[in-house]
Amino acid sequence: MILSSVLVLFGIGLTAAIILAVASKLLYVYEDPRIAQVEAVLAGANCGGCGYPGCAGAAQGVVEGKAGATVCVIGGDTVAANVAAIMGLEFSSMEKQIAFVDCTGGTRAEDVYVYEGIKDCRAQHLLYSGSKMCPEGCLGYGTCVTACQFGAIEMGPNGYPVVDPNLCTACGGCEQVCPRGVITIWGMTARITHLNEITDCLAPCRQRCPGQINIPRYIEQVSRGDYAGALETIRERIPMPLSIGRVCPHPCEEVCRRGHVEEPIGINMIKRFAADWEMHSGQRLPIACAPDTGRKIAVVGGGPAGISCAYFLRRLGHSPTIFESMPALGGQLRYGIPEYRLPKDILDWEIQGILDLGIDVKYNTFFGTDFSLSTLSDDGYEAVFLGIGAWMNMNLQIENEAADGVETGTEFLTKVGLGLETHIGKKVVVIGGGNTAIDTARTSVRLGADVTLMYRRTKDEMPANIEEIIGAEEEGVTYLFLAAPTRILTNESGHVTHVEYITMQLGDPDASGRRRPEPIPGTEAKIEADTVYTAIGQKPELSCLYEDGHCALEETQWRTLGADPDTLQTALPHVFTGGDMHTGPALVITALGEGRKAARSIHQYLTEDAPHITSTIQRELIDYTMFTNVPDVGLRDRIPMPHLIECDERSGTFKEIEGTLSETDVQYEACRCLRCGLTCYNRDQPENQTTEIMTIEKKL
C-alpha cells in the first residue's frame, strides 16, 4: 500500500512536472531582464502616482519605452538617474513637482444643502455635486488629508488644504481623491504654460489681469512675509514685476470686490513692494529654468512682449535670441515711458536679470532689412516670435500737419529716452487723451514748457490712468477738453504758431462705449503754440513683413498682424506674434501676458507639433463671480501711495515720483484683501489672521 501510494503521488507529480516543463518550453514568453532591474531601483512605494499599477507596471512601461527615466514621481533625481543608467539614457535633472492647491481662501462658501452624512468630499460630491455656492471649489472635508501617505497635507484655518512642499512627493494621491479638482500636481513647466480656465478658482482680480497673475496668492504670501514666494508667483506669469509695479494701470483693481465696499486693494503697490524688496536686498533671487533643450528661437523685438516671450522660452529650457532694432532693450518701457515713472536704471537692472538666464541679444538689427523670416530659418531658428510693437503714429488728417514744430508724442519721448535734442519750444500743445499724451505733457513740463493738453471728449472719457491725469494737473498741465484741432497755423518760415480747434459736444455712445464727440459749427478758436505733439494713436509698421511685395502673413483690418487669439500662431505655423503688433496699442501688462502665451505656444509647437488649448479657457469675466455689492465687510482705509518728491518740485526734475510702501504698510494693505474664491470672500478678516496662518505653516 505504501509503495502504491508513493508510486501514485510520484506519478502525478512527475506527470505535472513534465506537463509544466513542456508548457514552459512551448508557452515561454520572453521578459526583458531590465524590467526586474528597473523595478529594483524604483522607490517601491506602489503609490500609483506614475499612472501605472504599481512599480512593476512602471518598470515595464520604462522598458517598453512608454515611460521615461523620470517615471517615479516620488523617487527624485537619484532614482531617475539609476533608471536612466540601466536604460542607457542621459539624465540631467528632474523638474520638481508638488501638489498645488489653487485657492487661497476666503470663508467657506455657503452650503446650498444641509449635509449630515459621511464627512468626506467624495460622498458629498456623489450626493450633491453642486452642494456649495461655488461650483468649482473645495468642499472642505479633508479627504485629501487622509489620502496623503506622506503627511504633506493639513486643513488650513479656513477649511482649505495646505500643502507642505517639503513633504510632498507629488504621488498624486490627493489629486486622485479630490472630486472637485482643487488640487493639481504641477511642476514649473505646467504652471508656466497654464492658461486661466473657467474651472479654476479665479478671483475677479485674477480674471481681469491681462497677465493672468495669481493675485490672491501673492497677496497672501506677502501678508505672511513670504516676499520671495510672492515674487516667484508673480514671475510665473510676468518677468518684469519692477517695471509693471510702476507703470501698470492695474485693471485688476477695477473689479476688486473690496471696491464695492470702499477703495479696492492696492494690488499694484503690493506687487511693486515685492519687486523692490528683491532689488533692495542686493541680491537676485534664483529663477528656475528647465534643462536645456538646445532649440533655437528668434524673438524679433525687445519690447515687453519680446522680453516676456524670451524669458518664458528660456525658463522652459529653450535658447531664444532677441533681435532688437534699438541700442537697448525695453521698447516702449524705455522709449515711451518717461524717467519719472520708470527710472531707466531700474529697467536696466530688471532686464539684466532676465538676460542673465542665458538669453542672447542682437542690438541694432532691423527686421526686413538685416534679416527676414527665411534667413532666420536658414540660421537654424525653429520658430519665430514677432513682437515689433506699434510705433507708427496715426495722422490727424488736418491742414499743415507736417509743419515745422509738429511732431508725434512717441517721437518726442523716444528722443528724450535716447538723450537727444528735442527742440521743444515754450508753449506746447499736446493733442490726445491717452497715457502717451499725458506722458508727453508731463515730460514737456519738466523741460520747462507751458503745456496745454487738448482732448476731444471730457476728462471722464480719457483713456489715461486717473492718477496720471491728476498728476499732470498738479504739475501745471492745462486741459482743454471737448476740443478737436482743425488746422495748424504757421509763420512765413513754415513753423507752427497756433492750433485752430473747434469745440465739441458729446453725442451717442460709439462702438468703444464712449460718447461720440461731435463738432459744434461756428465755434472755431485758436490757441498759441510753438510746438505741437500729437498722440492720438499708434499702429504697427508691417511693411517689414513684405518680401518682394509679397507677405506670407495675414494683416487684419486694423493694420495689425493676424493670429489665433489663443495660441497667437500666425498663418505660418512656425511664426507667432504678440503684444502691440497683434493687439494694436495696448497695456504693457497685456504685452507681457501675450509674450507668455506665445512662449507657451512655441513650446508646444516644438515639443508636441502644434499649440493647443482646452475648451474651458477663460476669455471673459465669469458672470456669477462679479458681485454688485459685498455685504458684511469691515471697513479699512486704503494706504495712500507714498510720493518721493513733493508736487512743487516735480516740474523741474525727472526723478521718480511714486515710492514704495513700507513693510508695515504693505502688510496692512495685504490684509485688506478679502481672499476671494469664485463666489466666497472673507467677510471680515480678523486682525490675527496672518498669525494664525503662520502658526499652521510652522506646525507643518
Next chain:
Amino acid sequence: MDYFVLVIAAIFVNNIVLAQYLGNCPFIGTSKETSVAVGMGLAVVFVAAMAACITWCVQKFMLTPNDLGYLQTITFILVIAALVQFVEMFLKKAIPPLYKSLGIFLPLITTNCAVLGIAIICQREEYTFIETLIFSVASGLGFMLALVLMAGIRERLDLSPVPVSLKGTPLGLIVAGLMSLAFFAFKGMAS
C-alpha cells in the same frame, strides 16, 4: 430542475465562504475594492471549474480504482497547484490582456482552500461530471457574490468614521460574520 436547485444551493444556501467558511484569506484580502473583487471572483470561477473537472477525473480513474481514496487531499493540492501554474503560463502566452487583468489573483488561487474545498465537496457528494461542472461554477459564482457584496460594504466603510482599532481587517471580519448570519436565512430553500 435538479441542476437549478444545485445552482441555488451552491450560490446561496451552501455559499462556499459564508456557509462553508472556506477561502477566508482571499475573501478578506481582496474585498477592498469592487473592481478587484470582480477580477478575483472571475479567476476563482474559472480555476474552480477546471480544478473540479480534473480532480473528478483523477478520483474516478486513478484513486478510486486503486483504492487510494485517502490520498485525495494531497493529490488534489498537487493537481490544483500544477493546474494554476499551467493556466498562468497558458494565459500569459495566449491571452496576455486576460493574464494582465487577472494579475496577482492567479497565483493567489494556488493556495485558495475554496478551490480545494469545491473539488472535495464534489467527491463527497458523489456528483456526476456534469453536476461537478455545474456545482463548481456555481460555487465560484457564490464566492464572487460574497466578495463583491463585501467589497461594496467595505468601500462605504472606508468613508465612515470608524474607531482606529477596528479599521481594516477587524471590521472586515465582523462584517463577514454578519453577512454569514444573513446567508443563514437561505437555509431550508435547498440542501
